[in-house]
Amino acid sequence: MYYEEYNLNYNFSTNRLIVKEWHSYEPKDIAQPDLVKVVENILVPEVTKTFPIMWRGKYDTRRAKAWIQEQDSDSKTLLAVERETKKPIGLINFFNVGDKSRGTYLRLGYMLSKVMWDQGFATEFVEGFIHWCKENKISTILARVEPDNIASIRVLEKNNFSSERTDSNGISLLFEYNLLQ
Known part of the structure; x- marks a missing residue:
């Protein structure tokens, strides 16, 4: 996978967000340092309702731990913290797809805490990831x-x-951002 083959710095920031690899936060840098609790708080049923079926629903401690392990095994996950409050507000995960001879293609997933919806954070988060x-x-x-x-x-x-186009499952939409144009 791309992120394992290269030594990259996964940190970035935007006007309102500090984003780092989710295991790299120091307790002083985040209002809720327990990653399992962060995942439980973000992955509520309203947030997960459009996720793949196995990820939908309520998350308790056991399920949050399992989800973290699953993400760590096949993707890189970044945690966004609101700069002013140090409150964790969202996650981006990504993994490499495709043939490297044609460039590096990342498959992106992102989720934002329900209490942060409709404030422009998701747009800002994705924009920061593009940069x-x-x-x-x-x-x-x-x-x-x-x-x-x-x-x-x-x-x-x-x-x-x-x-x-639709994704290979024939149902979902596949969006693309070409950075080489």
């Missing part, structure tokens, strides 16, 4: 979105992702 990708010579970012997840579609459109 990080440009700095790290990523060629393409792909994002799969369920057609009824209008808010997520809007976040991707605001960040100039294009959607021209």
